Amino acid sequence: MFYRSFQVEKTIGSQCNTRRLLPKAPQNRFLREVAQELARFDQKKQWEFCCPTCLNYYSIESKDITEEHIIPESRGGKTTTFLCKSCNSFFGGKQTRCLSDWIEINEGKAPFHQDPKKQKTTLKSGKLKISGHLSIGEQKQLIFHADKNRSNPTDYSAFSRGENISSVTITTKIPVFENEQRLRVGFLTAAYGLWFKHFGYSFVFQSIYNIVRQQIMCPDEDIASWNFLIYNDLGRSINPTLGFMRFDVDYFPVAQIYDHIVILPNSKMRHPATTSFEKVSVKALELGEPIADRLQHRSIGPAVVLCDFQEIICPDFFKNTTVPPQIIWIDGW
Numbered sequence: 509m510f511y512r513s514f515q516v517e518k519t520i521g522s523q524c525n526t527r528r529l530l531p532k533a534p535q536n537r538f539l540r541e542v543a544q545e546l547a548r549f550d551q552k553k554q555w556e557f558c559c560p561t562c563l564n565y566y567s568i569e570s571k572d573i574t575e576e577h578i579i580p581e582s583r584g585g586k587t588t589t590f591l592c593k594s595c596n597s598f599f600g601g602k603q604t605r606c607l608s609d610w611i612e613i614n615e616g617k618a619p620f621h622q623d624p625k626k627q628k629t630t631l632k633s634g635k636l637k638i639s640g641h642l643s644i645g646e647q648k649q650l651i652f653h654a655d656k657n658r659s660n661p662t663d664y665s666a667f668s669r670g671e672n673i674s675s676v677t678i679t680t681k682i683p684v685f686e687n688e689q690r691l692r693v694g695f696l697t698a699a700y701g702l703w704f705k706h707f708g709y710s711f712v713f714q715s716i717y718n719i720v721r722q723q724i725m726c727p728d729e730d731i732a733s734w735n736f737l738i739y740n741d742l743g744r745s746i747n748p749t750l751g752f753m754r755f756d757v758d759y760f761p762v763a764q765i766y767d768h769i770v771i772l773p774n775s776k777m778r779h780p781a782t783t784s785f786e787k788v789s790v791k792a793l794e795l796g797e798p799i800a801d802r803l804q805h806r807s808i809g810p811a812v813v814l815c816d817f818q819e820i821i822c823p824d825f826f827k828n829t830t831v832p833p834q835i836i837w838i839d840g841w
């Protein structure tokens with residue numbers, strides 16, 4: 509009997525599979541939840557994923573949905589979010605690489621890259637010009653390593669014989685310091701990705717974030733030209749955290765990304781009227797326990813967050829919403 513009934517179920521199951529029109533629910537909990545949330549915003553979107561930065565839609569089974577580390581994995585970052593493949597690889601070659609370089613230099617033993625390819629150095633002495641790289645020796649002395657392949661052969665052989673060497677000038681270029689704009693956007697991209705991870709589309713579907721997305725998509729241009737970064741001299745962390753901060757009387761969503769606090773727009777204002785020290789509340793509400801528990805489950809969306817009766821997060825990309833928004837109250841301070 510049991511065997512027969514098993515056979516029947518198996519047949520039904522396989523028939524369903526061949527006639528299935530919708531993709532399977534994804535194995536990944538995050539993807540499953542964001543897809544469910546997306547359907548609450550727009551019932552026509554069943555089992556789809558909307559890339560949080562370019563806002564393009566993909567089937568939830570698409571190979572173009574990729575997991576991205578908010579702090580690069582090469583620097584020890586563990587927290588991940590999801591993006592489309594094209595955004596992920598674009599950021600990886602631009603702003604995320606700068607953020608990675610910044611962390612590498614801050615965590616390293618020398619004030620420059622350990623990888624000679626990243627940190628090109630030139631030594632000049634009279635008419636001699638030699639390419640190479642730098643390292644720090646055991647006695648903390650600066651060592652110049654000449655690179656034969658990148659130097660003029662005549663200059664290199666004169667240099668190796670120690671000829672014509674008098675006073676020397678060493679010039680080094682550290683790419684991240686020449687790309688301050690990209691680095692700023694690297695922090696912004698990480699903060700935006702972290703908020704998407706925790707708040708899903710309730711955070712992304714706010715029109716005030718259009719300018720933030722434009723900035724993320726064009727990391728070399730100065731689009732979000734206000735000051736959204738505060739250096740946090742209290743500490744740095746590889747684990748990014750999110751919270752709220754009060755600037756004078758206005759609350760803003762923030763994220764701590766490595767050694768900076770990134771201030772994101774609230775649903776009404778792109779940025780605080782002032783970030784002067786006296787006006788910034790010393791208390792940053794970390795959305796740790798118990799608030800994070802209530803918010804980390806993305807299936808609750810759409811959600812509106814109010815802090816001290818101010819709207820902090822309020823999605824306005826409603827199309828065919830299937831459920832009314834949930835209101836989340838947070839006490840101000």
Ligand SMILES: [Zn+2]
Nearest residue numbers: 559562592595
């Ligand atoms: Zn994308």
